[in-house]
Amino acid sequence: MKVRSNLYRKESYYGYLFVLAPVVGYLLFTMYPLLYSLYGSFTDWDGLGQMTFIGLDNFKDILADELFYKASFNTIFMMIGIPIEITLALLLAMGLNRKMFGTTTFRVIYYVPVISSLAAVSILWQWAYNGDYGLVNQFLALFGFEGPNWLTDKYTVKPALILMMIWKNIGYSMLLYLAALQSVPKDYYEAAQLDGANSWNIFWNITFPMVKPVTFFIVVTKIIGGAQIFTEVNIMTPTGGPEYSSATVVFYVWKKAFENLQMGYASGMAMLLGLFIFVITLVQFRMNERSSKDME
Amino acid sequence: MLSLKRFNLTDLLAFIVISIGAVFMIAPLLWTLSTSFKSKAEVFALPPVWIPETFHFEKYIEIWEKGPLLSGIQNSLIITVCVTIIGTFTSSLAAFAFAKLRFPFKNMIFLLLLSALMIPYPAVMIPQFILFSEFGWVDTLKPLIVPGLFGNIMMIFFLRQYLTSVPGAIIEAAKIDGSSYFGIFSKIIFPLIRPAVAAQLILWFMAVWNDYLAPIIYLNSPEKQTLQLVIANFNATYAIQTDYALIMAASFIALLPMLIIFLVFQKQIIESVAISGVKG
Numbered sequence: 001m002k003v004r005s006n007l008y009r010k011e012s013y014y015g016y017l018f019v020l021a022p023v024v025g026y027l028l029f030t031m032y033p034l035l036y037s038l039y040g041s042f043t044d045w046d047g048l049g050q051m052t053f054i055g056l057d058n059f060k061d062i063l064a065d066e067l068f069y070k071a072s073f074n075t076i077f078m079m080i081g082i083p084i085e086i087t088l089a090l091l092l093a094m095g096l097n098r099k100m101f102g103t104t105t106f107r108v109i110y111y112v113p114v115i116s117s118l119a120a121v122s123i124l125w126q127w128a129y130n131g132d133y134g135l136v137n138q139f140l141a142l143f144g145f146e147g148p149n150w151l152t153d154k155y156t157v158k159p160a161l162i163l164m165m166i167w168k169n170i171g172y173s174m175l176l177y178l179a180a181l182q183s184v185p186k187d188y189y190e191a192a193q194l195d196g197a198n199s200w201n202i203f204w205n206i207t208f209p210m211v212k213p214v215t216f217f218i219v220v221t222k223i224i225g226g227a228q229i230f231t232e233v234n235i236m237t238p239t240g241g242p243e244y245s246s247a248t249v250v251f252y253v254w255k256k257a258f259e260n261l262q263m264g265y266a267s268g269m270a271m272l273l274g275l276f277i278f279v280i281t282l283v284q285f286r287m288n289e290r291s292s293k294d295m296e
Numbered sequence: 297m298l299s300l301k302r303f304n305l306t307d308l309l310a311f312i313v314i315s316i317g318a319v320f321m322i323a324p325l326l327w328t329l330s331t332s333f334k335s336k337a338e339v340f341a342l343p344p345v346w347i348p349e350t351f352h353f354e355k356y357i358e359i360w361e362k363g364p365l366l367s368g369i370q371n372s373l374i375i376t377v378c379v380t381i382i383g384t385f386t387s388s389l390a391a392f393a394f395a396k397l398r399f400p401f402k403n404m405i406f407l408l409l410l411s412a413l414m415i416p417y418p419a420v421m422i423p424q425f426i427l428f429s430e431f432g433w434v435d436t437l438k439p440l441i442v443p444g445l446f447g448n449i450m451m452i453f454f455l456r457q458y459l460t461s462v463p464g465a466i467i468e469a470a471k472i473d474g475s476s477y478f479g480i481f482s483k484i485i486f487p488l489i490r491p492a493v494a495a496q497l498i499l500w501f502m503a504v505w506n507d508y509l510a511p512i513i514y515l516n517s518p519e520k521q522t523l524q525l526v527i528a529n530f531n532a533t534y535a536i537q538t539d540y541a542l543i544m545a546a547s548f549i550a551l552l553p554m555l556i557i558f559l560v561f562q563k564q565i566i567e568s569v570a571i572s573g574v575k576g
Contacts, residue, residue, distance in 0.1 A: 008398065014477040015399030021386040022409055025446020029424060030412045036423035047426060092317065095310035102311075108562060109318045112325065115558045115565070117506040119524040120550040123531045124328045127540060135327050138344045167321065172569065179570030228416050231508040235528050250418045250509075257422050258513060267422050274419035281414050 034274075037267045045264035047257075058268035068269060070244050071252040074158065075227060078248070081162040082222045086215065089170050093177035094207070107178070111171035118168070122235035125164045126151065129236075151237055154245040161232060161246060173218050180214040181207070213288075220284050227277050230254065249273050325551070332356070332545035339540050355545040359530070364518045365546065368526030369553075371515075375437055375522065376504045379444030384497050387447040391455035392485050396467055397477070406456075409449050417509065425513055439514045440522075444504065451496045458492040459485070495568030498561050502554055523550050 041058055043051040062068050092110065096103050113121060128135040131149025140147040150160040184207065192202050230250040233240070240247030240255075247255075249269065257266035326346075331339060333351045359365050393399075394406050428439040462485070470480045486493075511522045518529070530546045558565060 011397055011477070012399035015393045015397035015402065018393035018397070018477075018481075019390045019405060021445075022390045022447040022449065022452060023405060025443060026409055026412055026449075029443040029446070030415055030420060033420035033423035033427065034415060036426075037419060040423065047422075047429075092314065095314050098307055098310060100307050100311055106314055106318055107566065108559075109321050111566065112555065112558070113321060115502055115554045116325070116551050117524055117554060119506070119508050119528050120547040121324075123527065123543060123547045124324055126531070127331075127543070128324055128327070133340050133342065133344075135324065135344065138342065141343075167324070171321075175566060175569050224416065228418060230418075234508070234512070235531065238532070253418055254509075254513075258425075263422055263426070270419045270422060274416055277416050278414055 037270060040264050041268035041271045043264045045267070046261045047263040048261070051264070054264075058265050059272075061265065062268050062272070067244055067247070067252060068249075071247045071249045074244075074246060075229065075248045075250075077158055078162055078165070078229060079223065079226045081166050082219065082226060084162075085166045085170050085173055085222070086218055088166070089173035089218075090177050090211065090215075092170070092174045093181055094203075096174070096178055097181045107175070110174055113168045114171040116168075118231045119235060121164075121168055122232045125160075125167075125232075126236045129160050151246075152242055154242040157237060157241045157246045161229075161236070164232065164236075165229075169222075173222075176214050176218060177211055180211040184210045216284070216288050220281060223280050223284075224277055227273060227280075328544045328548055328551075332541055332548050334541055336541070352541065355541045356549075358542060359546045359549065362542065363526055363530050363533075363546070364521065365523070365526055365530075365549065367519045368521055368523040371437060371521065372505055372523040375440045376501050378441045379504050380497055380501045383444045383447055383500070384451065384493060386445065387451040388455055388486060388489060388493055389481060390447055391452045391459060391489075392481050394452065395456045395459035396462070396464060396485070410453065412449050413453075421510070421513060428514070434514055435516050435520055436514075437520070440507075440510055448496075448500055451500060454496055455489055455492055458489055462488055491564070492568075494561075495564045498557065498565055499568060502557070505554065 040051065042053060042055060044054045044057075045051040096106055129150035131137060131147070131152070134147075134150070136150065137147035148156050150156045188206050188210075189202060192206060197205070228250050229248045233246050233248050233251045234254075237246045240251060250273070253266045253269045253273070256262045256269065327344075330346055330348065332355055333353070334345065334348045335350070335352055338345045338348050394402065424439070424443075425434075428434060431438075433439050433442075466484060467480055470484055475483070506524065507522075508524045508528070511525050512528075515521045515525060518526070521529070527546045527550045531543050534542050
């Protein structure tokens with residue numbers, strides 16, 4: 001008994017030792033900053049001097065700040081790209097799931113933008129969207145359309161960003177769907193065909209339910225990612241676009257914190273963003289739990 | 297016979313649509329490459345010139361002189377190599393402990409760590425910045441390296457899942473043979489999880505290499521900046537002179553390392569992404 005408990009103590013000791021680094025990292029770089037940020041959001045704080053406690057004043061100001069609403073609206077508006085991307089990715093994956101010539105090459109081609117640096121990709125799209133000699137308008141000219149100056153027009157800047165993000169990310173979703181489709185047992189399809197089901201029935205009753213967990217995963221990660229768009233906005237529209245029409249929440253937080261040195265105010269917005277992401281994630285996990293119970 | 301014919305037609309249709317899509321996917325990248333070789337007249341030519349009449353390589357020489365591109369590559373390399381090598385070690389050690397060792401509150405600690413995945417970087421970036429500026433670390437690479445050394449929670453999660461398929465009996469046997477816990481990790485566990493580690497390491501490497509938000513917060517002086525910031529500055533500076541060939545050459549240089557890594561490790565990357573998505 002003595003020996004056993006000694007062994008167990010030794011194992012516990014090593015267990016704690018081995019997980020020490022991530023636990024310390026978590027406390028130092030996630031938990032502590034989070035609590036600090038929470039406190040900071042209730043203060044008047046320029047990052048250098050004293051933090052003066054001002055209660056809910058920051059939040060009152062934020063909720064009356066037109067630019068904050070604009071940035072929030074832009075951020076949510078750009079999520080229109082998510083359902084478009086998911087639909088295209090699923091169609092693409094279904095196409096590539098057939099036995100056909102060149103599937104590996106296609107997979108690589110569609111995935112190349114995913115691995116490419118977002119900064120470099122933002123730069124090349126910025127010039128592709130140029131009104132006078134950009135690639136996009138040159139392409140449209142082939143069909144007799146005269147394209148706008150995409151990034152300096154408040155009506156086209158968001159669609160332009162959405163299109164670019166779909167281009168950048170579609171390969172990732174496609175790959176996840178492809179993996180999911182390949183794990184669907186072939187018998188299901190054979191049985192359905194024997195029963196005389198048409199393509200739509202097969203899609204709606206077999207394929208779609210089978211890839212549902214992946215759809216769920218993609219939707220959650222896309223919304224979390226979509227809420228944090230920054231790089232493409234910062235590079236393609238450094239001033240936040242015409243009439244701030246492409247500024248996102250993270251872009252606005254970054255401006256307020258590191259250019260205007262309104263750390264308390266920026267912390268308040270960062271907390272609201274964090275809360276949004278937390279709630280979305282929680283709601284979706286609840287929904288997923290319920291729907292997977294329904295399926296059983 | 298009829299159904300066979302119909303399926304071939306659908307296949308053909310799918311092939312055509314996917315091919316057209318592929319052209320759209322690759323065109324902007326090819327355009328970048330081709331523009332970097334163009335003469336000034338060709339850059340603005342209408343209709344667009346896809347293959348320059350003569351290939352101008354000057355811009356690929358100019359970019360090294362016109363901006364701190366070389367130091368940008370160096371800085372990016374220092375950060376990514378330090379973070380991924382040491383961070384992978386700490387992550388896999390922790391994954392081993394979480395998957396195979398017994399200690400009180402193990403699951404609670406693991407869940408606590410997982411909660412960090414729900415906390416976005418923008419929510420913690422301001423206090424992190426203040427913390428590191430108190431250390432005097434602003435405009436050094438340290439704020440970009442140090443947090444990563446403590447491990448990556450996504451990687452710990454992934455490796456822990458991977459380790460659950462390894463039978464505990466192997467570890468018990470090694471213990472009886474008098475192996476130390478670290479010996480078990482380095483001689484048995486690590487070799488076993490090496491393929492999973494490699495795949496995760498590449499993904500992490502790409503994420504750190506391509507990061508933009510954290511570097512833009514911490515790095516001010518041009519010679520301290522990472523490659524991503526250097527090319528963004530190139531873009532801002534030379535846009536006024538409309539020297540697109542130069543900008544595109546710099547962007548292409550920034551894309552190249554990941555393209556090469558991807559083409560070499562294509563299989564591992566794709567498998568790893570697929571597994572993490574389907575299991576996650």
